[in-house]
Amino acid sequence: MGLFRFPFLKRNPPQQNNADDPSRVRGAGELTLRLFGISLRVASVAGRTHAGKIGLMMLMAWIFLGVPDIDLALMPILHHRSIITHSILPALVFLILGRSLGAAPIAGALIGISVHLACDMLSPMVGFAQIWLPQPFLIPLGPLSYLWLGANVLVGYVLALRLAMASLHPGIAVPFAVALSGVTGAAYGALNEQSAAAVMVSVLFPLMTAGWLFLRSRTKAA
Ligand SMILES: [Zn+2]
Numbered sequence: 001m002g003l004f005r006f007p008f009l010k011r012n013p014p015q016q017n018n019a020d021d022p023s024r025v026r027g028a029g030e031l032t033l034r035l036f037g038i039s040l041r042v043a044s045v046a047g048r049t050h051a052g053k054i055g056l057m058m059l060m061a062w063i064f065l066g067v068p069d070i071d072l073a074l075m076p077i078l079h080h081r082s083i084i085t086h087s088i089l090p091a092l093v094f095l096i097l098g099r100s101l102g103a104a105p106i107a108g109a110l111i112g113i114s115v116h117l118a119c120d121m122l123s124p125m126v127g128f129a130q131i132w133l134p135q136p137f138l139i140p141l142g143p144l145s146y147l148w149l150g151a152n153v154l155v156g157y158v159l160a161l162r163l164a165m166a167s168l169h170p171g172i173a174v175p176f177a178v179a180l181s182g183v184t185g186a187a188y189g190a191l192n193e194q195s196a197a198a199v200m201v202s203v204l205f206p207l208m209t210a211g212w213l214f215l216r217s218r219t220k221a222a
Pocket of ligand 1: 068071120
């Protein structure tokens, strides 16, 4: 465990230019995420152990795995598979309200939601499986449901991986995030009798996202 030392726990002054360089962001002890033109600073909580961060990330992934289906409790206003809860919106609300909790729990929440949405893409988009607009429309998106879910899953994993990389040891951040996503997908799949496919999408989506982030950082550096 002596190998895990965190450069971002040192309180270096924030760097003004090059704010997107991940090593500098880690050095500054917090991460700036840009969302719809709004810059959000997510704190790195000083003093929290690596094990603590990993535990919180897992806990939030499993809590948020079930969050999209709270539409079932709001049935008179929302349809099941509502566009409102079957999106990364609940995780974004958590990101905005809970950003002082640190990057790891928010990364976990984003993974939980992304797994749920990725697994929901496995069912054919007919009837209740489609994404539905809320009242007063209450109409389904049809095949566009795939596009809605896929776009939310990809944005969810981009944010989750960036937060994980800012919070966990650089060597384990991506493998751990992908593994957590796969295990969470297995749990979701076990409940919905589609385990193998659920694990596959829950591993493939974050791997694709990690590959894209890696290529993007290389072209930036070149
Ligand atoms: Zn669902």
